[in-house]
Amino acid sequence: NAGxxxxxxxxxxxxxxxxTLQCAQDMNHEYMSWxxxxxxxxxxLIHYSVGAGITDQGxxxxxxxxxxxxxxxxxxxxxxxxxxxxxxxFCASSFQSSGSEQYFGxxxxxxxx
Amino acid sequence: AQSVAQPEDQVNVAEGNxxxxxxxxxxxxxxxxxxxxxxxxxxxxxxxKYITGDNLVKxxxxxxxxFNKSQTSFHLKKPSAxxxxxxxxxxxVSPRGSGSARQLTFxxxxxxxxxx
Numbered sequence: 001n002a003g004x005x006x007x008x009x010x011x012x013x014x015x016x017x018x019x020t021l022q023c024a025q026d027m028n029h030e031y032m033s034w035x036x037x038x039x040x041x042x043x044x045l046i047h048y049s050v051g052a053g054i055t056d057q058g059x060x061x062x063x064x065x066x067x068x069x070x071x072x073x074x075x076x077x078x079x080x081x082x083x084x085x086x087x088x089x090f091c092a093s094s095f096q097s098s099g100s101e102q103y104f105g106x107x108x109x110x111x112x113x
Numbered sequence: 114a115q116s117v118a119q120p121e122d123q124v125n126v127a128e129g130n131x132x133x134x135x136x137x138x139x140x141x142x143x144x145x146x147x148x149x150x151x152x153x154x155x156x157x158x159x160x161x162k163y164i165t166g167d168n169l170v171k172x173x174x175x176x177x178x179x180f181n182k183s184q185t186s187f188h189l190k191k192p193s194a195x196x197x198x199x200x201x202x203x204x205x206v207s208p209r210g211s212g213s214a215r216q217l218t219f220x221x222x223x224x225x226x227x228x229x
Contacts, residue, residue, distance in 0.1 A: 004156070031214055042117075042203060042219035043157075050212065058215065090156055097214045098207075099145050099164055104156030 006105035013081040021076040023091030031097040032074040036087040115140040119220035134189040136204030147205040
């Protein structure tokens with residue numbers, strides 16, 4: 001199993017540009033989530049999904065959209081990039097949405113200039 | 114609101130010595146508790162979790178953690194540290210119940226350095 005994969009690994013955007021961060025898992029997990037990691041702040045939940053066709057907002061959803069058309073894929077869209085979105089983004093999945101450990105992808109380092 | 118505190122940003126320990134990384138939490142009711150490790154330029158990896166039962170939880174790579182309900186703590190321990198244990202460690206907590214993963218709160222992380 002490849003586990004959780006993310007692309008791209010690095011990205012530089014100009015303010016106002018849009019892009020999609022890709023995330024896929026091959027473990028048939030029902031729960032998937034997106035976090036951002038900023039220095040000294042741990043990880044903060046952006047959006048999550050409990051199954052195909054079901055998504056919801058996390059702690060810091062503004063400026064981001066998600067969709068989940070299949071069990072495997074959970075892309076994160078930045079609508080109009082801002083410097084405050086400079087961060088490292090992690091996708092994660094787990095077998096269920098309660099009590100299960102999460103499996104993390106390798107991350108995408110995004111810089112917005 | 115729930116919270117997680119990792120009071121030490123940095124912990125240094127000599128190779129072969131025991132290590133402890135501290136975590137305290139605040140959550141309504143009984144929690145799910147997790148430890149994750151992050152190596153440089155990598156995603157987080159699961160180490161261990163407390164769900165129910167024995168307060169001493171054993172996990173990957175020889176790590177263990179003790180759930181202390183009265184002190185609301187979940188400290189990570191290892192009897193003998195290795196240089197390869199050097200990494201960033203995160204404690205995380207969520208309340209019990211359906212869909213609790215969406216309420217998973219991470220601590221700010223503790224950088225562990227094991228000195229040869």
